[in-house]
Amino acid sequence: MKKKRVYMDYNATSPVLPEVLDAMIPFFTDVCGNPSSAHRYGREAREAVDQARERVGLLLNANMDEIVFTGGGSESDNLALKGHLFSTKETSHHIITSAVEHHAVINTVDWLEEVGHDVDYIGVGENGALDIDELEEAICENTKIASFMYANNETGVIFDIPRISSILKKNNIVFHTDAVQATGKIPIDVQKDGIDLLSVSGHKMGAPKGIGALYIRKGIRLMPLIHGGSHEFGMRAGTENVPSIVGMGMAAELSRKRLAEETDRLTRLRDRLESGILNAVPDVSVNGKGAPRLPNTTNISFHYIEGEGMLLGLDLEGVAVSSGSACTTGTLKTSHVLSAMNIDAVIAQGSIRFSLGPDSTDDDVDYVISKIPEIVERLRAMSPLAPRKG
């Protein structure tokens, strides 16, 4: 009998949606033009790129000329932060970000600090929400840009973007948000939210890997990271990756149309999974439970055991998840997100992220719930930290 396979790691990456793949295929062969060429082939490719740009813009309530396609979320984050700071002659600015950002932001900001900029990392509360008082205190005259993620990749916790934005606007600080995990999962409106720069990744929303976008509010100055031709409004040189851009446009269009329905469906599935696990296993806790969260994400700590064991135990049963344990990431440090939430190191080590997506079903949820107690029991029997039975 073929073993059941359940993918619950959509926050890591998602399969390309069938409609996205169908839309892309002709652009590898039949519609092969370079969008910069003036002939018919080029014009066809240009039209497709423009349509994709419009579709991504529609998803974010942005104008199409405010969308620049990039090589992915990390590149978008780099372009936003470095691009804005490099756009002025001064070499030392103040940057504010949070302690729970994705490494695409944290490592970029760390590097900017190394080359002479000042950085403040704002902490979060136990539920993962940004410490607004700390943010207000950190702002100074020299603060040029602030970067706060829309939703956290590990816990799914959604920051209070409108509130953060209004504080930054009052102080004339450019606001970048890494919305890689949020885009396509919850409604985003860059106008209403007062966002200046917003990063998107294709492969988190059903488009291929290696394609992303940056929303750049009209009037925000950026220096490109890649110089060359005038592609992407001069913001990113290089012949456009037309098939992937078309795929990203289609993924944005599908996300926009399915958003409300998918949000309800995934919230229901996620809550079923969460309560099913909590009922089936003692001594578990949900990280970030008290805060608004993405509908598809739950981060659960299985006390007394280490996450990699859970991950491999589930893998043996055909279930793919992700773990915030040090040994899984290879960094020898517990998840910086859970540490910043002041979660005890042992409990943080036992965290597992379950992230659902378009293909997730009730059957998947039931299967995972049914497999977990045995794996937990086996690992706890080995753990010197687990209370002895009997």
Next chain:
Amino acid sequence: MYTEKVIEHFHNPKNVGELDNPDGTGEIGNAACGDIMRITIHVIDGVISDIKFKTFGCAAAIATSSMITEMVKGKSLDEALKITNRDVAEELGGLPKQKMHCSNLAADTLKAAIENYHERTNGKGPGS
């Protein structure tokens, strides 16, 4: 990432648990690193007659714990003390480089258990 032997020892670890009335107990590790190992031993006539482990840690930590219990059961304390963390890793067909530091504490933990045995029986460690 892991050899088949590591995965086999992780999924079917040998000698899991804690001995009642152990002759020696060793515990090493810290939660920040993610690995805590505890080894208990029974010793008869200078030979490890029984050994059990409990480990909080990743697959490598569990596999190295399991492997060392297999390697030293029935061996003299002197022979057991000669085993290094590297020997345990080699017996498992190797460990990923980043796992060597934190996850392979098995020989150290065994050493701690043997030292504890000597302290209990002689009031001092071996060779002192």
